[in-house]
Amino acid sequence: MAHTVPSWTDERAVSRRAVVGLRECRVRWRSATAAWLRARDAMDRAFAQPLQVPALARVAHVSPAHFSRQFRSTFGETPHRYLQRRRVERAMELLRETDRPVTEICFDVGFNSLGTFSRTFGAIVGEPPTAYRARFTGNGVALRIPACGAMAWLRPAG
Amino acid sequence: MLKRISHSFIHVLDQDAALDFYVGKLGMVVHTDADLGVMRFLTVNLPEQPDVELVLMLPGPPAYDDATAAQIRELVAKGAAGGGVIFETDDCRATYERLLTAGVEFTQEPTERFYGTDCALRDPFGNPIRFTQPPDGPVVVPPVGELETQR
Numbered sequence: 001m002a003h004t005v006p007s008w009t010d011e012r013a014v015s016r017r018a019v020v021g022l023r024e025c026r027v028r029w030r031s032a033t034a035a036w037l038r039a040r041d042a043m044d045r046a047f048a049q050p051l052q053v054p055a056l057a058r059v060a061h062v063s064p065a066h067f068s069r070q071f072r073s074t075f076g077e078t079p080h081r082y083l084q085r086r087r088v089e090r091a092m093e094l095l096r097e098t099d100r101p102v103t104e105i106c107f108d109v110g111f112n113s114l115g116t117f118s119r120t121f122g123a124i125v126g127e128p129p130t131a132y133r134a135r136f137t138g139n140g141v142a143l144r145i146p147a148c149g150a151m152a153w154l155r156p157a158g
Numbered sequence: 159m160l161k162r163i164s165h166s167f168i169h170v171l172d173q174d175a176a177l178d179f180y181v182g183k184l185g186m187v188v189h190t191d192a193d194l195g196v197m198r199f200l201t202v203n204l205p206e207q208p209d210v211e212l213v214l215m216l217p218g219p220p221a222y223d224d225a226t227a228a229q230i231r232e233l234v235a236k237g238a239a240g241g242g243v244i245f246e247t248d249d250c251r252a253t254y255e256r257l258l259t260a261g262v263e264f265t266q267e268p269t270e271r272f273y274g275t276d277c278a279l280r281d282p283f284g285n286p287i288r289f290t291q292p293p294d295g296p297v298v299v300p301p302v303g304e305l306e307t308q309r
Contacts, residue, residue: 033235037284040237041265074236 035060036074039067040082044151047086048110053079087111088124089155095133102129124156165201167213168241169234171283173200176214179282183260184245186212196220204245212243235284242286250275250291273297 039056056079057067071079087109094105106117106129121129170176177200180186186202189211201211217230233239247253250268254277258264265286266278274297276290 031231031235033232034284037235037237037280038263041280045265 032070033074035062036067036071039071039079040075043079043083044086047083047090048108050110051080051083083110084120085124085155086151088121089151091117091121091129092125092132092154092156095129096136102133105129164209165211165213166243167215168243168285169217169230169239169283170214170281170285171216171231171234173198173214173216175282176200177202180212180214183257183262184287237280237284237286239285242288245287245289247289247291250277250289253289272299 039059042056042059043051053064053068057064060067060070062070068079071082075082077085090109091105094100094108095102098105100108102117103114106114109117111117111120118128121132125132127135177188180202181188185205187205189201189203189208190199191201192199198216200214202214203209203211217227217234218224219227222230230239234241254264254268257279262279264277264279266276268275268277272293274290274292276288278286278288281287
C-alpha cells in the first residue's frame with residue numbers, strides 16, 4: 001500500500017552540499033549523450049537501411065561532422081563501424097540458422113555488394129561467411145537466447 | 159532462507175520525469191515517496207504486484223560525490239548503466255499501441271519470438287525497458303533452421 005513518510009528536513013540537519021547537489025542533478029540531467037544513444041538506437045532498429053549520417057545527425061540535433069566525432073568519443077567507434085558490426089551480427093545468425101544463400105543474406109542485412117560483405121565479415125569475424133556457416137551447420141550447435149541478449153552479446157567484437 | 163526479491167534499484171536522472179514515465183505512461187503506481195531530507199526515497203510498483211518495488215534513485219551527494227554522480231549520469235545516458243526492467247504483459251501489441259499513442263519512442267517494435275512476443279524501449283534517461291507476452295503454451299526452443307530471423 002502506498003504511504004508517505006513525513007519529511008525529515010525539519011528534524012535533521014541536512015548538509016548544504018547535499019541539497020545543492022540534488023538541485024544540480026535535477027537541472028542538468030539532460031545530457032547530449034542521450035542524443036547519441038537515440039541515434040544509435042535508430043541504427044540498431046533500421047540496420048539494413050543505408051547509413052545516413054545527416055539523418056542521424058538530425059535525430060541528435062547536431063551537424064553531421066559533429067555527430068560522427070561525438071558518436072566516436074561517446075561509444076568508442078564511428079557510426080559506420082557500429083553499423084557494420086550490427087549487420088555482421090545479423091548475418092551471423094542468418095548463416096547459422098537458415099540455409100539461405102550468402103548473397104541473399106548479404107543484401108538482407110544492408111550490404112550493397114557481396115565483395116564488401118565478404119571483406120567486412122572476414123575482417124570482423126576472422127573467417128569468411130561460408131566457413132563460419134560450415135562450422136555451425138549440421139553439428140547441432142544452436143544459440144537460443146532472447147533477442148536483447150543476442151543483440152548485445154553476440155555482436156562481434158570491434 | 160531468502161524468500162523473494164522485494165526491491166530492485168534503477169538510476170534515474172530526474173525523479174519527477176521518472177514518475178511521469180513509470181507512473182504516467184507505463185501505468186505503475188507510487189508505493190513510497192518519502193522526503194528524507196538528504197534524499198527522496200521514491201519507489202513504484204505495478205498495481206497487480208504491490209509487494210515488488212522498483213526504487214527510482216537519483217545519483218548525487220551525499221551517497222556519491224559530484225564526479226561519481228556525473229559518471230553515473232553519463233553511463234545512464236549512454237544506455238550503459240546496467241539497470242533495466244523487463245515486464246510481463248498479457249497483450250504486447252495493445253500495450254505497444256497504447257504507449258505509442260502516449261508518445262513513447264520504441265527501440266524495437268513487437269516481434270514474435272520462440273519465448274513470446276516482445277518489444278523494447280528506453281526510459282527517458284537511457285535505461286532499457288522491455289515487455290514480453292509469453293506464449294500461450296510452454297516455451298518451445300525451435301530446432302535449427304526454424305528460428306525467426308528478424309529482430
